Amino acid sequence: MRALRILAILFGVLVAVLVVYAIAWHFLKPGMLPQTESKPGALPPANPTTRVIARGEYLARAGDCVACHTEPAGKMFAGGRPMPTPFGNLYAPNITPDDETGIGNWTPDEFYRMLHTGISRSGALLYPAMPFASYTRVTREDSDAIFAYLMSVPPVKQPNRPHELRFPFNQRELLVGWRTLYFKEGEYVPDPNQSAEWNRGAYLVQGLGHCSMCHTAINALGGSSTSKEFEGGMIPNQNWYAPSLTSNREAGLGEWSLEDIADMLQVGASRRGAVYGPMAEVTYNSLQYLSDADARAMAVYLKALPPHDSSTPVPSSARLVQPEVMESGRRIYEKQCALCHGSEGKGHAPAFPPLADNQSITMSSPVNSIRMVLNGGYAPGTAKNKRPYGMPPFAHLLNDEEVAAVVTYIRVAWNNTGTPVSAAQANELRKVLPE
Amino acid sequence: MSRLPSHARRPGAPRAASLGLCALFLLAPARAAGPADAVPSFKALDSVEARVQGCVTCHGQAGQGTDNDYFPRIAGKPAGYLYNQLIAFRDGTRRYPPMNYLVAYLPDAYLREMAQYFASQRPPFAPKEAKPADAKVLARGQQLVTQGDPARQVPACAACHGAALTGMDPGIPGLVGLRPSYIEAQLTRWRVGERHAAEPDCMRRIASRLSETDVSAVAAYMSRQEPPADPSPESSNLVRMPLACGSQR
Numbered sequence: 090m091r092a093l094r095i096l097a098i099l100f101g102v103l104v105a106v107l108v109v110y111a112i113a114w115h116f117l118k119p120g121m122l123p124q125t126e127s128k129p130g131a132l133p134p135a136n137p138t139t140r141v142i143a144r145g146e147y148l149a150r151a152g153d154c155v156a157c158h159t160e161p162a163g164k165m166f167a168g169g170r171p172m173p174t175p176f177g178n179l180y181a182p183n184i185t186p187d188d189e190t191g192i193g194n195w196t197p198d199e200f201y202r203m204l205h206t207g208i209s210r211s212g213a214l215l216y217p218a219m220p221f222a223s224y225t226r227v228t229r230e231d232s233d234a235i236f237a238y239l240m241s242v243p244p245v246k247q248p249n250r251p252h253e254l255r256f257p258f259n260q261r262e263l264l265v266g267w268r269t270l271y272f273k274e275g276e277y278v279p280d281p282n283q284s285a286e287w288n289r290g291a292y293l294v295q296g297l298g299h300c301s302m303c304h305t306a307i308n309a310l311g312g313s314s315t316s317k318e319f320e321g322g323m324i325p326n327q328n329w330y331a332p333s334l335t336s337n338r339e340a341g342l343g344e345w346s347l348e349d350i351a352d353m354l355q356v357g358a359s360r361r362g363a364v365y366g367p368m369a370e371v372t373y374n375s376l377q378y379l380s381d382a383d384a385r386a387m388a389v390y391l392k393a394l395p396p397h398d399s400s401t402p403v404p405s406s407a408r409l410v411q412p413e414v415m416e417s418g419r420r421i422y423e424k425q426c427a428l429c430h431g432s433e434g435k436g437h438a439p440a441f442p443p444l445a446d447n448q449s450i451t452m453s454s455p456v457n458s459i460r461m462v463l464n465g466g467y468a469p470g471t472a473k474n475k476r477p478y479g480m481p482p483f484a485h486l487l488n489d490e491e492v493a494a495v496v497t498y499i500r501v502a503w504n505n506t507g508t509p510v511s512a513a514q515a516n517e518l519r520k521v522l523p524e
Numbered sequence: 525m526s527r528l529p530s531h532a533r534r535p536g537a538p539r540a541a542s543l544g545l546c547a548l549f550l551l552a553p554a555r556a557a558g559p560a561d562a563v564p565s566f567k568a569l570d571s572v573e574a575r576v577q578g579c580v581t582c583h584g585q586a587g588q589g590t591d592n593d594y595f596p597r598i599a600g601k602p603a604g605y606l607y608n609q610l611i612a613f614r615d616g617t618r619r620y621p622p623m624n625y626l627v628a629y630l631p632d633a634y635l636r637e638m639a640q641y642f643a644s645q646r647p648p649f650a651p652k653e654a655k656p657a658d659a660k661v662l663a664r665g666q667q668l669v670t671q672g673d674p675a676r677q678v679p680a681c682a683a684c685h686g687a688a689l690t691g692m693d694p695g696i697p698g699l700v701g702l703r704p705s706y707i708e709a710q711l712t713r714w715r716v717g718e719r720h721a722a723e724p725d726c727m728r729r730i731a732s733r734l735s736e737t738d739v740s741a742v743a744a745y746m747s748r749q750e751p752p753a754d755p756s757p758e759s760s761n762l763v764r765m766p767l768a769c770g771s772q773r
Contacts, residue, residue: 464625467630483581
């Protein structure tokens with residue numbers, strides 16, 4: 090009781106502080122930046138060299154701007170793509186250089202402030218679906234290059250679609266609270282004790298790559314906790330699990346070769362596994378365009394992430410499987426899966442990934458394995474893997490018990506260390522539309 | 525190139541078996557393209573055949589379809605048509621979430637290769653699945669398929685989809701071997717504007733002039749037609765088409 094009361098008091102204090110913040114913000118909120126004439130000698134933003142534009146294009150790819158700011162089959166960067174969130178739909182804005190509906194009238198200063206602080210040109214606070222908590226790491230020079238590139242693409246006249254957020258999330262002032270809790274402004278500061286390659290990788294992963302948007306769990310307030318950075322989590326509204334990048338039990342890369350990590354990111358397929366689900370989109374739209382050196386730098390940084398795992402290991406009793414379930418799973422596996430993945434689960438990588446000793450199969454959340462069995466999936470077609478292999482859907486051939494049995498089988502066979510899954514879990518994911 | 529285990533190689537055997545089974549199925553209300561064809565199977569790892577395994581549990585090893593009620597036969601349809609559909613699924617202009625998801629991140633050239641692969645397949649047809657209908661309905665279906673309805677400016681299906689309904693290169697699909705449930709569902713989607721093609725969208729214009737009973741009659745009549753000996757599509761614009769179609773350009 091006493092603890093509860095203290096908690097309640099603390100919570101009250103927190104709410105009060107946030108309200109004060111919100112009120113203060115309301116009165117002190119930033120407006121537009123003062124308009125300045127461009128200084129002579131400074132690079133005129135309207136006429137940057139081709140080199141800067143090309144660099145900006147490369148960096149915009151690394152930041153995967155296109156994924157959110159372009160509708161499928163829509164005009165590039167014209168916005169309008171809905172982003173479902175637990176708080177309602179957001180619509181990414183038009184970032185083409187159209188004067189009226191895009192960012193044609195922005196200055197490099199305003200663009201940098203937006204990227205660096207999450208404050209839009211008008212002074213409005215951006216919703217953190219825009220990954221400014223990551224982009225804040227981007228250097229001014231890179232920001233200017235991205236801006237120069239965006240100014241060079243064809244302008245599209247397409248008004249922004251208003252967000253459809255539920256109350257109270259449609260009150261932008263509340264974002265002050267979110268920012269207080271989850272946003273730390275600041276460009277990337279290189280670590281002098283690490284190699285240039287590691288630092289380049291860290292800059293890309295923490296900054297433009299905005300990996301933590303998915304690979305760090307999102308809490309009920311839509312924030313990600315830095316103490317659990319890269320420890321994985323469910324991606325809200327997509328029903329895919331973004332594995333931990335720090336736990337060797339999930340997608341922790343400590344035991345991977347640099348080549349396999351770089352291949353996974355840039356090619357979309359490696360000897361250890363292929364990308365699928367939302368990560369296939371990231372490789373398709375963004376990572377395939379990275380230089381070999383940058384893909385390798387990201388691999389160096391990711392491999393060196395300190396192993397950290399706050400989840401408790403499962404006791405061996407939790408891995409016990411009923412013999413008849415195991416037998417049913419084995420029979421389904423031999424019939425439907427063994428041709429590609431091999432009787433011993435060794436696969437034919439990189440075409441068909443191994444399932445034995447594959448963290449993606451054995452990690453605590455079985456969501457991704459179940460979804461792959463139900464919906465299948467193709468690795469993305471990339472510059473280095475133009476004709477990827479794919480897995481067919483089995484949702485129409487296997488019932489919930491059979492899906493559970495075969496997923497259970499691959500999670501525990503061949504010394505895999507996963508836990509059994511239930512028909513109810515399969516049923517839950519069957520209701521989710523493939524995406 | 526990796527060698528696959530011996531059970532991976534089963535060339536021809538199931539097909540011969542299913543041909544033999546066809547005879548049996550004339551008596552039994554089942555289908556030749558049974559579940560056996562829905563199991564992944566290929567001969568060489570570095571082949572198109574191995575790469576299209578993502579398609580086979582629904583469309584069959586050679587695109588002949590499976591015993592699932594809805595998934596269509598895609599074998600032998602013109603490559604241009606199959607390619608247009610794959611692009612439309614990828615870009616979301618044709619909506620069917622399982623397909624939209626599967627091809628979402630595949631490049632044009634690869635989708636074209638897949639389309640060409642299935643366009644070149646000539647697997648046997650599954651036995652007909654006649655949709656119950658009375659003589660009047662069948663007569664209406666036959667009229668629409670073979671003559672059209674000039675009063676309502678509906679050209680005959682056969683005018684574009686070919687005398688034997690095997691389609692026309694490059695963009696008009698064959699309709700033989702499709703289940704009546706699929707024909708009916710797709711025609712309805714065209715009718716209500718959920719399916720589109722490149723402008724000028726001839727199919728949209730035609731479908732919007734059909735009634736619900738017309739759609740049902742067309743499906744019933746088609747479900748009774750014998751597949752031709754050669755299911756290849758007709759060559760492009762051999763006969764003058766009654767309407768301009770964007771997908772034929």
